[in-house]
């Protein structure tokens with residue numbers, strides 16, 4: 073039987089039908105992709121997660137002994153729970169020029185274009201190979217791609233550069249903010265609320281830390297050191313607070329979940345060390361006067377660095393040339409691109425669909441975006457054959 077060739081839309085329909093919400097398994101989707109690639113004579117290699125329910129997939133089309141052009145996409149999607157969808161999110165539904173479905177835009181659209189194009193890549197006499205880098209758990213802190221990046225240059229061939237197809241409406245993005253998440257645990261001492269001097273109120277101590285974070289946020293907003301970004305500054309936000317047991321008990325503990333999204337010009341260390349200094353010098357001494365074991369501990373829970381592609385970045389130069397554009401953009405969301413760049417692989421972000429549709433109910437992609445992306449992949453094939 074001749075191997076199946078699917079159009080980008082048909083491929084997207086197939087990919088959307090797998091519910092790959094980050095907490096769920098992505099293995100049925102990966103099995104489908106492996107089978108499809110194998111039917112076209114393309115081998116692929118898994119990089120499984122420790123818990124066995126997820127895997128990344130790496131494939132090489134063309135020569136295996138020279139660095140290639142990496143095409144990177146995450147296979148997981150954000151949850152649909154609590155969202156009001158007017159179609160079944162896991163059945164690709166066309167209405168006019170729009171294709172609706174969870175992940176249609178972020179970012180199964182890009183993966184669908186790549187897989188639809190894979191047989192054409194395979195037919196070409198490529199001098200530079202095309203590497204496919206499909207990950208998991210991007211939506212929960214870009215954690216799934218990290219084990220695969222560690223293997224690049226070892227078990228897996230290293231790419232020369234990486235094109236990350238997050239939705240940018242096919243514009244070339246060379247910079248994004250960082251995302252850093254933290255939990256600060258304040259430990260005080262319980263007492264009867266009528267004997268406050270015998271306890272250490274963890275929530276009120278936490279309140280002082282929240283005020284300091286608010287001051288830092290205000291100052292960073294005034295500094296506005298990211299004019300290319302929207303908004304043009306680093307922001308700090310406290311997002312969740314838990315603590316206390318009852319109104320008449322001095323609370324012994326309080327947890328603060330907070331985060332910041334920093335522009336490349338802001339040093340992330342500045343924020344964490346300032347909070348630590350404030351805690352140590354302004355909050356903790358009075359707590360320890362009453363209770364020597366009182367503590368304030370901050371643990372980093374997630375980290376995606378900012379991306380700031382250097383002048384003359386090979387990935388950015390190639391993307392601009394092949395997309396026929398001469399302007400780059402900066403975005404406020406994080407991507408796997410900064411992790412590739414940090415590991416020494418020049419990276420750029422360009423992919424079909426608008427970020428405004430990502431994560432939203434009734435997520436969709438314009439069919440024309442898939443066509444533009446397929447044209448871009450055709451340019452990559454021409455370049456990889458000639459160079």
Ligand SMILES: [Zn+2]
Nearest residue numbers: 146178179238
């Ligand atoms: Zn995404």
